Each structure stands twice: as structure tokens, then as C-alpha cells.
Amino acid sequence: MTGGAAFLDRVPGIRALATRQHGVCTRAQLAGLGVAPHHVAAQLRARRWREVAHDVVVLHRGPSTREARCWAAVLGAGSVPVALACWTALERHRLQGWTRDEVHVVVPRGDKPARWPWLVVHESRRHDAEDVTVQAGLPVHGVERAAIDAAAWQPSWRTASGLVAAVVQQRLTTPDAVLGELERAGRIRHRRTMQLALLDVMGGAQSLEEIDFARLCRRAGLPEPSRQERRRDSRGKVRFLDVEWRLRDGGRLVVEVDGVGHLAHEQWYDDLLRDAELGSDAETVRIRILAGAARHEPDRVLAIVRRHLSALDRRPVRRW
Incomplete structure (x- = not known):
């Protein structure tokens, strides 16, 4: 048996097999259709087919999909x-x-x-x-x-x-x-x-991140933050923040603890708009932290929180 593409039409069943398996066949499959080993060898020598493993051949010379x-x-x-x-x-x-x-x-x-x-x-x-x-x-x-x-x-x-x-x-x-x-x-x-x-x-861990984060802060000797504070955004809608510290001069550090659900595109989009709607002011610093970071890199997270608390605490107390 010789020939190029026409060979696939001369042997009943071979084109259907090649189509189903994207041109990849075993020698045993070809033998089952009546293609003898010397016929396979002839196609390989003619560089119409190529061998990709000892028992596997590709019935063309084009790129592999x-x-x-x-x-x-x-x-x-x-x-x-x-x-x-x-x-x-x-x-x-x-x-x-x-x-x-x-x-x-x-x-x-x-x-x-x-x-x-x-x-x-x-x-x-x-x-x-x-x-x-x-x-x-x-x-x-x-x-x-x-x-x-x-x-x-x-x-x-x-x-x-x-x-x-x-x-x-x-x-x-x-x-x-x-x-x-x-x-x-x-x-x-x-x-x-x-x-x-x-x-x-x-949703069963909706507050788990906040609990883990608060526990981490307690172990590190940081002041206890409040949790799930209610605020209204620019449209008057009630929002809940995760953890918050209120300092002696009226300043606030707000930490949003994001679970893995926040990594979804839609949630990330909503969270960014939520931050924009809540906004910030001269008295408030807001940061976002992944819950997993609090579990796996606690020292790094604590250093971030300490730095912000320290910066806020060093501000002069307002006097009226």
C-alpha cells in the first residue's frame, strides 16, 4: 500500500479512526484494520507518517494539536x-x-x-x-x-x-x-x-477569617479590635466592616479580611466599588488583607497592622 492522503481512503475504517483520535493510532489498531507492519514502515520511511512512541504513530507530518x-x-x-x-x-x-x-x-x-x-x-x-x-x-x-x-x-x-x-x-x-x-x-x-x-x-466560614484575625491580634498583644461595624456608604446603604480599631485621637484603622471568595472576579469587582462607596477621610485608614495570609504569614500581617496603628497613634491629639 502506498500513496499520501489517499491511503486513508483505501483502507476501510482508517479515516474514521484517524478523525476520532486526531490522527494518532496504535500499531495494534492499524493491524486490526488490515494495515500490516510493513505498510506502516513504508509510510514512516516515506515521511508521510511519524512515530511518536514504539507502538504509536501519527498519520500525518503536520504539527500536533x-x-x-x-x-x-x-x-x-x-x-x-x-x-x-x-x-x-x-x-x-x-x-x-x-x-x-x-x-x-x-x-x-x-x-x-x-x-x-x-x-x-x-x-x-x-x-x-x-x-x-x-x-x-x-x-x-x-x-x-x-x-x-x-x-x-x-x-x-x-x-x-x-x-x-x-x-x-x-x-x-x-x-x-x-x-x-x-x-x-x-x-x-x-x-x-x-x-x-x-x-x-x-458561607460557613463567613466570619471565620475575622475570628482568626482577632485571635492572631490577641496573641500578639495588640488591642482588641471591634468586629462587623455598621457604616453607611455614599448611597446610604448599610455596610459591614470586618475589624476596626478606634484610637485616642478619633482616628480609625479598618481592616477588611478577605476570604478566598473575594478572589472571584465578580466579588473582587464588587469589593473595589464597595471601597469606593465607603470612601475614606483624614481620620480613617483602610487596608485589605487576605485571610490566608493571616494563617500562613502571620508575622508579616502583624507587622503591617502594627505599622499602621503606630503611625495613627503618633499623630497629635486634636484639641478643640
């Missing part, structure tokens, strides 16, 4: 159980704003599938069939498993908390479902951080 790379990653694993995972799985579930260029797969610990520079292989002791769904023929981890894995494999707690919040905020799953997967995962990195982020999204 992302879908083709996903197929190559799965087919290149051979008999090794494999699933598109982590960032790649989340991309396929349509998570926005968290795309990674590499293709990520998970295989059982100890297995060694074919690898390429664009492929990241994660080995895991947890490789259950119930974690895998099939999308357009490809095995893909579910949203919850993919999000927990991606978050746990990050060095940054900020990335971990933001990611598990994002999959809920973009309505790809529910907080309860992610918390259930987190329980199944056992002792993993950033576990507590992810739990707090999910509670925040659920």
Missing part, C-alpha cells in the same frame, strides 16, 4: 491504566483561567509510560475506576479528583485555595463534592487550607 497530544499520552501508556488528570482534566471540564501548557496524566505508582517534553506523568497509589469518566473517547479524572490533585501538588497554599474555590465558583461542582473527595484523599498537602477555602465558599 492539543487533542492529538492527549491521545498520544493515553495511547502511549499502552497497557498501563492512565487518565488525563490534574490541570488537563480541569481544562477539559471547562475550568477557566487555570490552563497549563503541558498535558498531565496519572498512572499507578511504579508504572513508566512513554514520556515527551510536553507530558507530565504523575504516579499515584489512588487509581480507582470510579474516579475516571470518558470524554470523546479519552479517560479523564472527574472535576473533584482533578482539583484536589492539582491543588495538593502545588507548592503554594494560595494556588491550592484559589483552585478549589474556582471549581465551585465556576459551578463545575459543589463544595460538598470537593470536601468528600478531600476526605477520600486522606493526608495530603494543603488539606486544611483547602477545607477552609471550601467552607468560605459555602
Whole structure:
């Protein structure tokens, strides 16, 4: 058998297979359609096809699409159980704003599938069939498993908390479902951080950040702030502030403690407008602090608060 593109039409079923798998096929699949090994070798020698792994060939010489790379990653694993995972799985579930260029797969610990520079292989002791769904023929981890894995494999707690919040905020799953997967995962990195982020999204931790922050200030010997002070914005609407210090000269330090929910675009937008509506004056200093920073970088946060309190306290007392 010879020929270029016409070859795909001479063998029944091969064009449909190539279309379904974005041009990527195994030698075994081709043999099942009647393409003998020497026919494959002839196409490779003629540089019409190219080999990407010992048992995997691409039926063209053009650039590889992302879908083709996903197929190559799965087919290149051979008999090794494999699933598109982590960032790649989340991309396929349509998570926005968290795309990674590499293709990520998970295989059982100890297995060694074919690898390429664009492929990241994660080995895991947890490789259950119930974690895998099939999308357009490809095995893909579910949203919850993919999000927990991606978050746990990050060095940054900020990335971990933001990611598990994002999959809920973009309505790809529910907080309860992610918390259930987190329980199944056992002792993993950033576990507590992810739990707090999910509670925040659920609303169950609405005041948790303020409580943590007030506790941190007490331990550091700072004056006790008041919490959830009522104020009216420029339109007369009642607003609640998180924590506030009133100083001897009438000055005030207001600290807004933002949970992970504030990282969502819509919430961030509303928060900025809220600050503008409340405004500031000569007597008030307002700062915003992420709740996670108070947990993970307490010394840095305390230094910020002390600096502002000290600056306000050094002002001369007004005399009337």
C-alpha cells in the first residue's frame, strides 16, 4: 500500500479512526484494520507518517494539536491504566483561567509510560475506576479528583485555595463534592487550607477569617479590635466592616479580611466599588488583607497592622 492522503481512503475504517483520535493510532489498531507492519514502515520511511512512541504513530507530518497530544499520552501508556488528570482534566471540564501548557496524566505508582517534553506523568497509589469518566473517547479524572490533585501538588497554599474555590465558583461542582473527595484523599498537602477555602465558599466560614484575625491580634498583644461595624456608604446603604480599631485621637484603622471568595472576579469587582462607596477621610485608614495570609504569614500581617496603628497613634491629639 502506498500513496499520501489517499491511503486513508483505501483502507476501510482508517479515516474514521484517524478523525476520532486526531490522527494518532496504535500499531495494534492499524493491524486490526488490515494495515500490516510493513505498510506502516513504508509510510514512516516515506515521511508521510511519524512515530511518536514504539507502538504509536501519527498519520500525518503536520504539527500536533492539543487533542492529538492527549491521545498520544493515553495511547502511549499502552497497557498501563492512565487518565488525563490534574490541570488537563480541569481544562477539559471547562475550568477557566487555570490552563497549563503541558498535558498531565496519572498512572499507578511504579508504572513508566512513554514520556515527551510536553507530558507530565504523575504516579499515584489512588487509581480507582470510579474516579475516571470518558470524554470523546479519552479517560479523564472527574472535576473533584482533578482539583484536589492539582491543588495538593502545588507548592503554594494560595494556588491550592484559589483552585478549589474556582471549581465551585465556576459551578463545575459543589463544595460538598470537593470536601468528600478531600476526605477520600486522606493526608495530603494543603488539606486544611483547602477545607477552609471550601467552607468560605459555602458561607460557613463567613466570619471565620475575622475570628482568626482577632485571635492572631490577641496573641500578639495588640488591642482588641471591634468586629462587623455598621457604616453607611455614599448611597446610604448599610455596610459591614470586618475589624476596626478606634484610637485616642478619633482616628480609625479598618481592616477588611478577605476570604478566598473575594478572589472571584465578580466579588473582587464588587469589593473595589464597595471601597469606593465607603470612601475614606483624614481620620480613617483602610487596608485589605487576605485571610490566608493571616494563617500562613502571620508575622508579616502583624507587622503591617502594627505599622499602621503606630503611625495613627503618633499623630497629635486634636484639641478643640
